[in-house]
Amino acid sequence: MGTVPFTYLGFPVYYGKKCNSHYENILRKIVQKLLGWQNKLLTYGGRHILITHVSQSIPLYLLSAINPTKGVINLLHHNFAKFFWSGNRGERRKHWVAWEDICFPKKEGGVGFRTLHGVTKALFSKLWWRFRVSTDSLWSTYMWNKYCKKQHPVIAGARGASHVWKKIMEMREEVEQGIGWQIKSGNSSFWYDNWTRKGALYLTNDMEDGDEDIEVQMCINNGEWDKEKLCELVSEEVVVQIIKNIKLNVRQDEVDQPWWIPNTSGIFSVQVCF
Template sequence: MLLNNLNNDQGFRNFYMNKRGPIINHLCFDDDVILFSSGNRKSLKRIMRTLKTYEDVSGQLVNKHKSSVILHDKACARRIDRAKRITTMKQECFPINYLGCPLYLGRKRISTFSVTVQKILNKIRGWFFKFLSVGGKSVLIKHVLQAMPSHLLAVMQPPKTVFEIIENAFNRFLWSGSDGNKKLHWSSWDNLSYPINDGGANFRKLADISKAFTTKHWWKLRTKRYLWSLFLNTKYCSRIHPVTNKWRNGQSHNWKAMCSIKVLVENNLGWIIEKGEVAFWYDNWTDLGPLYKFLDPDSKPSKLRITDAYQNGHWNWPACGYVVSDFIKAHIERMQVVLSDKPDLPIWKITSSGKFNIESAWNFLRNSRHESNIVNALCHKAVPFKMSFMAWRVFHRKIPSNDIIISWFKLLASPNCTCCRVSQPENIDHIFFQSYVASSA
């Protein structure tokens, strides 16, 4: 409340990105606060006065040693010294880590995400000498290692190289020996990162998880009225509808990622009309997709709402601004729209309930493949992973039999089995089905 009252103070100059958007002077998360302000003397003094009032009323002190000020990288030395003197806080420069996530300006660099990568690598190094089985390693990868960057992927999209570094570490840990030495990787992480039903080892690719979270961002932008969604709509979509808006150079990386998947999301985002606040031309409320696609490519319809075109129980087609085809008119009139005071209801068509969830978004966006029913039976979730993973390796020819070693490494060695009395070529069929040990079992 004290910080919100600063907006009414004429001597306080706020920091804002767009005059038409929400005025934000602070963001809170638990006991952390980010304050936004201009760098002039009066504004900084009013902020410090407000913080002093909070200390006097609550009895809690602001830790100045853990606090810092961040200014533009081109700010003059006089302005920097003034901010440090008034706030009595140290200065920091981007990139910084805040609540486990890097805040940066400009290009996405691999070094910006080095803290998260290093935490994962250090965790893996501590497990190398634990004498873990393949099943134990898979549990640690699924439930510990892949969960460590999840909070980061929920808010931003690291470069592809960061994903490759982390996933290479996962694969190295899975195939390594108990002494931590490198061993042959019998399968790539791409082949393992499929569900059991698709013939994988039930791991997940970090890029697919990142896309699922980006889908959630677009869903919230289009269906919720949060402070974040209001800010983005004002900054990027004040004059253009989000469906037709495009990413431009200089705009944020998060907005770029959202624009890259919005077509797929919009095809599965429907609306149930109640109040009629959705866009007539751009929102998918007729199950035909956005209606602007039925117009000429050069047409630029306005953000007309359904309430503007549906008046007194009848459709006012001239108010639409463009000629609506007879096919669309007949389809809309068959819908029998009835407006009410309830908000329009968004529908996620992928789920039976119509509610959005991350699992459905991940399953929709990931690459899928069809696997043999034999693999599905062997890699059933009721079977211990150590046994199912061995069956998976056998089916995909990922074990060190003589014929595979000779073909992979071009070795000049005998392909025969050394355990049988009669010399026979050692291959997977011989080891598990035709050999003396296998037939007598």
């Protein structure tokens, strides 16, 4: 029988607390790549291109599905900065600006490098988006049954969960603010999905422990909003806003469609972070 930790499809598989030693392969690969360039005559612009388009692209596959320790990411940043500020023969030179500062966009006084902490957040934000919208995928179904079988994903906990799920939970609130739901059959959660485009209703309404989650279709009657039912659930001000601003186009054969509000295409993208 095999022992842990081991590598499977390029990812470290381990049990228990994650350690820097689990990521030695990716660290070694990047360091060797940087060492191979040190004896070449490179300008700061050349080093910038090599770091941005080669070195920082190597760990993307790993970061897309695993949350390494902060120590691993900081060590990668240290090696990137060491290479950037080094001389043409690899001699050590003073780091005139902290790595965190040169990772700002150029218009904000930085050099435009990507901070891998930010990249990790962006990639795990996309995992939450995929989890919420890809209900027919094997991964989404597995995660739903493992962590959200008894609770809506918006309020599901992370106690005793995997490192990946805990990291996804960290990004949940921020991503949920950008997800809107277009009403079709009305299967969205009345309380927890942002179908009003003003935020989830449970955030602005006092809900008691005994209150059950219901679907939006419970407040629709013959293709129109059921004002009486809405008034039983939310304030009159919210009812007016719903009836006035949310036009119904009920289609019983279609599920409600997610929409990424910040993007005109309605599809989540991490490109802006890169």
